[in-house]
Each structure stands twice: as structure tokens, then as C-alpha cells.
Amino acid sequence: MAPSAIKAEEAAAAQAVPSVTEKLKAASIEEKARQTFIPGFTNYLNAAPDEPYEWEQFTPAFPDVKWDPIPDGIPYEDKGLLGDPTYSRLLQGASEVFDYTPKIGTEIRGVQLKDLTDDQKNDLARLLANRGVVFFRDQEGFDIDTQLELGRYWGKLHKHATTMLPKNGIEEVHVIHTTKNSKNQTALFTPSYLWHSDVTYELQPPSYTSLAVLAGPPRGGGGDTIWSSNYALYDLLSPAMQKYLESLTALHSAEEQAQGSRNAGRPVRREPVVTEHPLVRTNPVTGWKGVFFNPGFVKGFVGVPKLEYEFIYKYLTELITSSPEIQARFTWEKGSVAIWDNRVTNHTPSYGFAPHRRHGVRVAATAEKPYLDPNSTSQDQDLDKLLGREPTNKDGSGISNYND
Numbered sequence: 435m436a437p438s439a440i441k442a443e444e445a446a447a448a449q450a451v452p453s454v455t456e457k458l459k460a461a462s463i464e465e466k467a468r469q470t471f472i473p474g475f476t477n478y479l480n481a482a483p484d485e486p487y488e489w490e491q492f493t494p495a496f497p498d499v500k501w502d503p504i505p506d507g508i509p510y511e512d513k514g515l516l517g518d519p520t521y522s523r524l525l526q527g528a529s530e531v532f533d534y535t536p537k538i539g540t541e542i543r544g545v546q547l548k549d550l551t552d553d554q555k556n557d558l559a560r561l562l563a564n565r566g567v568v569f570f571r572d573q574e575g576f577d578i579d580t581q582l583e584l585g586r587y588w589g590k591l592h593k594h595a596t597t598m599l600p601k602n603g604i605e606e607v608h609v610i611h612t613t614k615n616s617k618n619q620t621a622l623f624t625p626s627y628l629w630h631s632d633v634t635y636e637l638q639p640p641s642y643t644s645l646a647v648l649a650g651p652p653r654g655g656g657g658d659t660i661w662s663s664n665y666a667l668y669d670l671l672s673p674a675m676q677k678y679l680e681s682l683t684a685l686h687s688a689e690e691q692a693q694g695s696r697n698a699g700r701p702v703r704r705e706p707v708v709t710e711h712p713l714v715r716t717n718p719v720t721g722w723k724g725v726f727f728n729p730g731f732v733k734g735f736v737g738v739p740k741l742e743y744e745f746i747y748k749y750l751t752e753l754i755t756s757s758p759e760i761q762a763r764f765t766w767e768k769g770s771v772a773i774w775d776n777r778v779t780n781h782t783p784s785y786g787f788a789p790h791r792r793h794g795v796r797v798a799a800t801a802e803k804p805y806l807d808p809n810s811t812s813q814d815q816d817l818d819k820l821l822g823r824e825p826t827n828k829d830g831s832g833i834s835n836y837n838d
């Protein structure tokens with residue numbers, strides 16, 4: 435074939451098969467979203483409007499029911515104390531295990547949560563207490579019964595007084611659900627305000643808490659969840675500040691959340707409570723101190739003047755929300771499950787994924803009443819020993835040259 439004929443043939447072929455870049459350039463925004471869509475993840479763009487939604491039974495309901503106050507002294511034995519220090523039973527079948535950062539977050543591949551033995555659940559609890567949050571992918575058959583059973587193994591399941599329940603009436607399930615019709619959350623709250631630990635106003639706030647996302651935005655469409663470590667938060671503070679915060683008691687209030695429900699015309703199933711908890715608490719499994727603070731529910735420190743409280747509130751909030759080294763960020767895929775120890779972490783969704791549907795179900799196990807053991811250690815103290823490091827220098831000079 436003459437060279438000119440080859441060129442013509444190449445040109446024709448190139449025209450017949452547009453490159454991926456050309457295809458994306460030509461595509462509408464919706465088409466682009468479809469092309470990057472995660473197979474199997476149901477969202478607004480790939481579900482026909484009149485098609486029945488596969489998770490309809492888990493969409494929100496607000497039954498007007500009344501529950502008694504949660505009694506004090508619910509028995510709790512932390513299963514993490516039965517866990518193997520090397521998590522050997524949990525990890526024996528794993529294909530891959532990796533940390534997100536030295537301080538928080540571990541992902542386990544190749545383990546199916548639905549098949550865990552009690553020994554493996556104990557190891558997982560221990561790992562959660564240590565790493566704050568653990569991520570699983572490609573879960574098969576992790577249905578709501580399995581999720582409830584796993585939570586129940588760790589502790590009495592929590593029932594949320596105000597947020598959404600699923601239509602199928604399972605009261606121990608907390609629903610997260612946002613659609614194209616949902617109010618713009620970022621317009622309602624400044625993003626840092628959405629950082630929280632769950633229901634810390636309870637007398638015995640939850641420890642091990644799982645979230646499975648049923649439907650979500652396409653890849654690149656937003657909606658990641660971010661966790662921040664309260665152990666690492668404690669270790670960011672100077673020794674004098676640590677001592678001071680250890681002397682304080684925080685007020686955690688459900689009042690604002692309840693008022694939000696009333697304002698929206700929704701029922702409040704249990705009367706809101708305000709509870710005092712130590713501002714620094716010990717985790718019974720690791721023995722580490724963490725700052726038990728979250729911007730969502732903490733409303734004051736006992737005996738501390740308002741202005742002083744507000745400065746500390748702002749300082750802790752800034753550390754939680756804007757210290758990348760104490761955070762782990764998770765991008766959801768179909769079959770992803772995240773489980774966290776709610777005693778030692780804060781978390782926040784990231785918004786901006788409209789118009790996609792984002793839908794998940796959470797199950798939380800009630801834990802012990804928060805306490806501070808003054809002899810407990812910190813994560814850094816243990817890591818220093820383990821890694822043979824010099825203790826972190828906190829001489830307070832405040833001088834840094836790392837500005838470039």
C-alpha cells in the first residue's frame with residue numbers, strides 16, 4: 435500500500451473510533467458522570483426515574499413514636515480486650531492490609547465481614563480501638579441482618595432519638611440519605627461544624643459503629659467520609675495543655691439536634707439529654723488518652739467561663755478539622771463498609787455530590803461510661819517505645835521554617 439493510502443486509512447480509523455478524551459469532551463455532564471460511574475452503585479444518574487429503587491425499604495421514615503430515656507448502667511464488656519495483639523485471626527485470610535496514616539485508618543482487603551468468627555470479631559474490635567477506623571471493600575452479603583448481628587456482638591445497639599429510621603421499621607438502624615432534592619448542607623452548616631462523634635450526649639456513647647453505603651455518587655462525584663483521631667489530637671497538645679484539659683468536664687447536648695427535628699416538623703422520639711463527660715478519656719482497650727471532644731455536641735466546659743471555653747472549642751476544632759496527619763479519608767465504592775471506634779474519633783461527610791443520591795445505614799454499639807484513668811498513656815508514648823523514637827519534642831518554641 436502506498437504511504438498516502440496508509441495515512442488515509444489511519445485517518446479513517448481515527449475518525450471511526452474517537453479517543454476517550456474526545457468522547458469525554460463531547461459528553462454532557464450527565465454523560466460524563468455515567469462514563470465514570472462505578473458499576474452496581476445506584477445513583478440518580480443511572481436509575482431511571484420510574485424504576486423501583488432497590489433500597490426503597492431503607493429510605494427514611496419518621497414514625498411518631500415515644501421511647502423511654504436510655505437507662506444508666508447498661509452492661510458493657512469490651513470485646514477488644516479479647517482480641518489478639520497481632521490481630522492474627524482476623525488477618526489470616528486477608529489478601530492485603532495497609533494503614534492510611536501512622537495515626538489513624540487501616541484498610542483490609544480479602545476479608546468478608548459476614549464470615550467472621552467470634553475470635554475475628556474480637557480482633558477487629560481491638561484493631562478498631564487501636565486504629566480508630568477500619569475500611570473493608572467488596573463485601574458480599576453484608577446485609578442488614580449481618581450488620582446488626584456484628585454490632586450486637588460488640589454491645590447493646592443504640593437507637594437514635596431523632597434522625598431518620600428506615601421504612602422497614604428497624605429501630606436500631608440510623609439512615610443517612612441525601613438526594614437531589616435535599617437541602618444544601620454546606621449552606622446550612624459551615625463544614626467544620628459537621629465534624630462530630632456520634633451521639634456523645636448519651637450516658638454511654640457508642641464505641642464500634644459501622645456504616646455501609648448502599649448508593650452513592652459516581653467515582654469522582656464527591657461524598658467521601660473523613661475521620662480524625664482523638665488520640666492524635668491529644669498528642670498534638672503541649673504537656674501543660676494536656677494536663678489542663680485532663681482536669682475539665684465537658685457538657686454534651688442533644689438539645690440542638692432535637693430542636694432541628696422539631697423545626698423540620700419531625701418527631702423527637704426520646705427527650706433530649708445534656709450529659710457531662712471527662713474531656714480527656716481513656717480507651718479501655720489501648721489504655722491511651724484521647725480528647726473526647728467534638729464540635730457538634732460539646733456545648734461548654736463545667737466551671738469554665740464562656741469566652742475561655744470558646745477559645746478552646748475553636749482551637750480543638752481547628753486541630754480536628756485541619757490537621758491532615760491525624761485524619762483518614764475514605765472514598766466509597768459499591769460493597770464498601772467503614773467501622774470506627776466512636777470513642778476515639780471524629781468524622782464528617784464531605785458534601786457537594788448533588789444531584790446524586792447518597793444513602794447508607796449505620797449501626798452502633800453502646801459502650802462504657804467515659805472515664806479518665808490518670809495513669810493511662812498516650813498513643814505517641816507507646817509508638818515512641820515501639821519504634822525506638824525520641825519522644826516528640828514539645829519545647830514550645832513555636833518556630834518553624836517549613837513554610838515553603
Ligand SMILES: O=C(O)CCC(=O)C(=O)O
Nearest residue numbers: 610632645659782783796
Ligand atoms: O455521611 C457520612 O459520610 C457520615 C455519616 C455519619 O455521620 C454517620 O453515619 O454517623
Ligand SMILES: [Fe+2]
Nearest residue numbers: 630631632781
Ligand atoms: Fe456520624
